[in-house]
Amino acid sequence: MRRRDCRGADTGKDIMLELRNVSFSVLEENGEQTKEIIKNVSLTIGDNEFVAITGPNGGGKSTMARLIMGIEKPTSGRIFYNGEDITDLSITERAKLGLGFAFQMPVRFKGITVKDLLALAYGGKLSTSEACQYLSEVGLCARDYVNREVNASLSGGELKRIEIATILARKPQFSVFDEPEAGIDLWSFQNLIRIFDRLHKEMNGSVVVISHQERILNIADRIVVIAGGEVLEQAASEELLPKILSDSLACLTHHETMDAGKSIEEGGK
Numbered sequence: 001m002r003r004r005d006c007r008g009a010d011t012g013k014d015i016m017l018e019l020r021n022v023s024f025s026v027l028e029e030n031g032e033q034t035k036e037i038i039k040n041v042s043l044t045i046g047d048n049e050f051v052a053i054t055g056p057n058g059g060g061k062s063t064m065a066r067l068i069m070g071i072e073k074p075t076s077g078r079i080f081y082n083g084e085d086i087t088d089l090s091i092t093e094r095a096k097l098g099l100g101f102a103f104q105m106p107v108r109f110k111g112i113t114v115k116d117l118l119a120l121a122y123g124g125k126l127s128t129s130e131a132c133q134y135l136s137e138v139g140l141c142a143r144d145y146v147n148r149e150v151n152a153s154l155s156g157g158e159l160k161r162i163e164i165a166t167i168l169a170r171k172p173q174f175s176v177f178d179e180p181e182a183g184i185d186l187w188s189f190q191n192l193i194r195i196f197d198r199l200h201k202e203m204n205g206s207v208v209v210i211s212h213q214e215r216i217l218n219i220a221d222r223i224v225v226i227a228g229g230e231v232l233e234q235a236a237s238e239e240l241l242p243k244i245l246s247d248s249l250a251c252l253t254h255h256e257t258m259d260a261g262k263s264i265e266e267g268g269k
Contacts (some may be wrong), residue, residue, distance in 0.1 A: 015083075016174055016206045017045040017068065022077035037063045039229040040077070045174075050200045050207045054244070060229040061210045069101040070206070072092045085102035086251070098171070100172030102163050102180060109150040114162055117150055121166035134165040139191045155260050164195060175199055177209045181216065193219060217241050224264060 024038040038060050045051055066072045068079065070091040078087045086094055089103075109117060118134055119126040132142030134251050138161040148154070150162065160180065167175055177196075181189055193215060194210060200207050209216055217223055224234040225244070232238065 014047040015044045016047045018080040019043045020078045022074045025075045031261050037229050041231055045206055048204050048206060050221045053210045053224045053226055054212055059227045061226050062178050065176050065210055068176055090095045098173035100167050100170050100175045102167055102177045112150050114150060115146045118166055118169050121169040134169050136257045166224040174206045179210055181213045
């Protein structure tokens, strides 16, 4: 099965993930009316494709990631992975199929060490040296972290890097990262770029990154702009990024992209 990009040009890639007419609604606070968060979205992600999803805060980007991973279930529409309908599968069942997800706010696990968490992600016995290698790849001094608990003693930036290390240990076919740059410093961000490149090229996996950061948008194969719960526009990065950074899409993405870049350059924790 082949897919065509938004311009109709054949990309030559098989479809790995497809959202078909997906909508998602929640009840308003009064419990009577519903609010539509995702509105009839159809989107495909190709095999070994790096897609960056951007757009204004509250536009539906993180909700779409949660729908892909099975944390939320569509109100209507279907989701397919490698041709299989996974709409009704749980997050655990999707993980077994090869989908991996890095939360915007990583979860803490009291009583579980970093090494234990990496072993769970790896899916088998993991030596201390192997665990240390994954930690080193995300810029953490392994001996200081491998036996620490994944609890409140860790900062948000440390948790973020540990979670990304678990993605590397799992080697998923399809990885979703929700604003991975949030809460990390400049050095860690530069490491992130290398990690995304490795997941995409060396591991031959598809990568979806939700981000406002210009440098992430720049290395993607394709950018998808989501606003108001809909796909506003999508195209190859080299075609769409200049438009995002110009006046034509400034009201939706430009200021947030620049703000995100500024916070990283200032070493935001």
